[in-house]
Amino acid sequence: MKFGPFLLRRILLSIFVLFGISILIFVIARVVPGDPARMALGPRAPQEVVDRLRQEMYLDKSLPEQYYYWIKGVLTGDFGRSLFTKRAVIEDVKEYLPATMELALLAGILMVIFAIILGSLAARYRDTWVDTLIRTMAYFGVALPAFVVAVLFLLLFGYVWPILPALGRISVGVTPPPTITGMLTLDSLITGNFVAFWDSFKHLLLPGLALALGSIFQEARITRSSMVDNMHKDFLAAERGYGVPERTIMLKYLLKPSLIPTVSVMGLDFASLLGNAFLVELIFNWPGISRYGINAMLRKDLNAISAVIVVFGLVFVVVNIFVDIIVAYLDPRIRLGGVKGT
Amino acid sequence: MKMANNSNNSPVTLQVAQPPSVAARIKEGLRKNWYKFSRNKLSVIGLAIVVLVIILAIFAPWVTPYPEHAGAFVNFDNAGLSPSGTYLLGTDIFGRDILTRIIFSFRGALVMAIVVLGLAVPPGVILGLLAGYFKNTWIDTLTMRLTDVFLAMPPLILALAIASVLEPNLMNSMIAVTLMWWPWYTRLVYGMASSWRNEYFVIASELTGTSKFHILFREILPNCLSPVFTKMALDVGWVILIGASLSFVGLGEQPPTPALGQMVSDGAKYMPDLWWMTIFPALAIVLIILGFNLMGDGIRDMLETRMG
Numbered sequence: 036m037k038f039g040p041f042l043l044r045r046i047l048l049s050i051f052v053l054f055g056i057s058i059l060i061f062v063i064a065r066v067v068p069g070d071p072a073r074m075a076l077g078p079r080a081p082q083e084v085v086d087r088l089r090q091e092m093y094l095d096k097s098l099p100e101q102y103y104y105w106i107k108g109v110l111t112g113d114f115g116r117s118l119f120t121k122r123a124v125i126e127d128v129k130e131y132l133p134a135t136m137e138l139a140l141l142a143g144i145l146m147v148i149f150a151i152i153l154g155s156l157a158a159r160y161r162d163t164w165v166d167t168l169i170r171t172m173a174y175f176g177v178a179l180p181a182f183v184v185a186v187l188f189l190l191l192f193g194y195v196w197p198i199l200p201a202l203g204r205i206s207v208g209v210t211p212p213p214t215i216t217g218m219l220t221l222d223s224l225i226t227g228n229f230v231a232f233w234d235s236f237k238h239l240l241l242p243g244l245a246l247a248l249g250s251i252f253q254e255a256r257i258t259r260s261s262m263v264d265n266m267h268k269d270f271l272a273a274e275r276g277y278g279v280p281e282r283t284i285m286l287k288y289l290l291k292p293s294l295i296p297t298v299s300v301m302g303l304d305f306a307s308l309l310g311n312a313f314l315v316e317l318i319f320n321w322p323g324i325s326r327y328g329i330n331a332m333l334r335k336d337l338n339a340i341s342a343v344i345v346v347f348g349l350v351f352v353v354v355n356i357f358v359d360i361i362v363a364y365l366d367p368r369i370r371l372g373g374v375k376g377t
Numbered sequence: 378m379k380m381a382n383n384s385n386n387s388p389v390t391l392q393v394a395q396p397p398s399v400a401a402r403i404k405e406g407l408r409k410n411w412y413k414f415s416r417n418k419l420s421v422i423g424l425a426i427v428v429l430v431i432i433l434a435i436f437a438p439w440v441t442p443y444p445e446h447a448g449a450f451v452n453f454d455n456a457g458l459s460p461s462g463t464y465l466l467g468t469d470i471f472g473r474d475i476l477t478r479i480i481f482s483f484r485g486a487l488v489m490a491i492v493v494l495g496l497a498v499p500p501g502v503i504l505g506l507l508a509g510y511f512k513n514t515w516i517d518t519l520t521m522r523l524t525d526v527f528l529a530m531p532p533l534i535l536a537l538a539i540a541s542v543l544e545p546n547l548m549n550s551m552i553a554v555t556l557m558w559w560p561w562y563t564r565l566v567y568g569m570a571s572s573w574r575n576e577y578f579v580i581a582s583e584l585t586g587t588s589k590f591h592i593l594f595r596e597i598l599p600n601c602l603s604p605v606f607t608k609m610a611l612d613v614g615w616v617i618l619i620g621a622s623l624s625f626v627g628l629g630e631q632p633p634t635p636a637l638g639q640m641v642s643d644g645a646k647y648m649p650d651l652w653w654m655t656i657f658p659a660l661a662i663v664l665i666i667l668g669f670n671l672m673g674d675g676i677r678d679m680l681e682t683r684m685g
Binding site for chain 2: 055
């Protein structure tokens with residue numbers, strides 16, 4: 036299968052999966068014990084008001100009909116109103132999503148950079164103390180939940196050794212840049228406000244690192260073992276025979292194919308990264324969609340919960356398509372259609 | 378696969394060897410497995426941690442210094458004491474011994490792992506088996522597309538969502554995690570079952586009219602079990618981690634019963650002064666997950682080399 040049809044199939048499958056997620060989250064939101072309309076209005080609201088809201092929310096219709104009205108709204112960006120913020124949920128999503136994207140992007144970038152650097156180091160100096168250190172860190176990294184890292188960071192950098200800001204997105208005295216993308220670092224760069232950039236970047240570091248830390252060492256391990264596996268392949272000997280400089284061989288011919296398993300695992304790790312963001316944003320008081328989501332969950336704000344799940348489903352599906360594209364770029368066997376299917 | 382091994386091992390000499398007794402064979406098997414498991418010293422350390430945690434959890438009322446502190450005990454005279462000889466890991470704001478509460482919360486963590494894997498693995502495996510054996514039928518399509526949907530969401534997010542619409546308690550957090558866990562086993566077994574179904578021993582059984590039940594559960598399933606057990610061993614740490622995350626946001630075991638995530642989150646409110654309220658439960662989480670992960674690696678070494 037050529038890459039074009041492969042990508043098309045992949046996207047169609049993703050649309051199907053998103054449709055499935057929407058049914059799943061609809062079911063979850065409807066199995067909730069109690070009457071959603073009553074929950075929205077509180078125990079003291081008069082019965083006729085509750086009944087009117089039930090009608091507005093189509094709760095008097097059958098489940099498939101309810102789903103039809105709900106998904107029709109979702110497709111036009113109408114998730115209903117949040118019980119807690121009293122605003123349209125889509126407005127909340129627009130306001131809070133960029134902060135989480137900014138955080139997840141930085142965490143992703145940290146993950147990629149450190150996984151490659153540490154993995155290459157471990158492969159280059161394998162069976163020395165460097166390798167052992169990274170292996171040990173990998174064992175601890177897997178066992179260290181992101182929320183524990185976040186709490187430890189908060190204790191360490193918030194109180195003991197305050198070299199980095201631990202709470203919020205930007206310092207009180209710094210004027211935030213005008214909203215363009217909603218990502219403070221990017222917006223301040225666009226408007227040339229370097230003070231705001233540096234300040235918001237520093238605020239990003241602790242939560243970003245807390246999210247990435249666990250995966251970094253694991254991915255470094257995967258990069259290392261894949262590089263070590265590839266090190267004695269014939270094609271490298273051939274390149275050496277042609278007199279290609281060692282540096283080029285390492286970076287271009289060894290590292291590139293060795294990153295295929297790393298990138299595949301990163302797709303999975305990004306899932307746990309997005310999940311962990313729910314706790315990490317809460318700890319660092321990061322005003323993102325995950326903190327919004329967890330607060331919605333703790334208050335049983337069903338419209339907001341459904342919206343957050345749909346948004347994360349969408350983000351994760353898009354990330355996975357990107358991962359597939361990167362893997363295809365790294366692996367000519369997929370790109371040029373040497374391997375069949377999926 | 379097993380048959381092939383046996384025929385290779387049987388001696389071709391005329392000398393008739395006495396078959397070893399059952400007890401001797403079991404002993405030999407154990408010795409071989411232990412050799413494979415213990416080749417990596419880290420696995421042994423992991424096993425030691427796990428055994429210690431299990432023993433502490435079972436005998437918590439007898440081994441902890443202040444068993445009454447595991448519940449709604451209050452003694453404000455001893456509130457917020459730093460670690461000392463009397464309270465090894467200090468006390469919380471109600472004057473309860475942190476060490477006692479950590480050991481008691483191992484119980485919830487272990488119960489969570491046992492219940493979640495016990496409930497999620499059998500249906501996951503059976504669905505994978507059916508979908509793999511009936512590949513390219515509606516059973517395959519339905520099961521695997523459903524699996525795709527579940528696996529397309531970060532597990533923690535969906536578990537949080539499910540737990541949040543239910544009443545917050547340990548039982549419901551276990552239900553939430555279980556609902557997230559089965560698809561991984563379905564996908565794992567699906568891959569294996571769909572390749573085993575083309576093996577000659579399965580085709581031969583089909584030709585002789587063996588029942589589908591026999592083919593699925595007596596011929597294909599046994600060949601899929603090693604990777605399933607390996608995955609279960611490696612998953613225990615994950616389940617405990619997700620459980621701790623749920624309890625951290627208040628969607629797990631409710632106070633006054635202690636849970637590791639809940640203790641970390643309670644303690645975080647009193648940082649940095651009462652740091653021991655946070656740090657020690659956090660270290661306990663790391664220790665228990667580390668133990669299960671290292672042991673899981675050992676079990677993988679043990680089971681995988683046998684396959685190869």
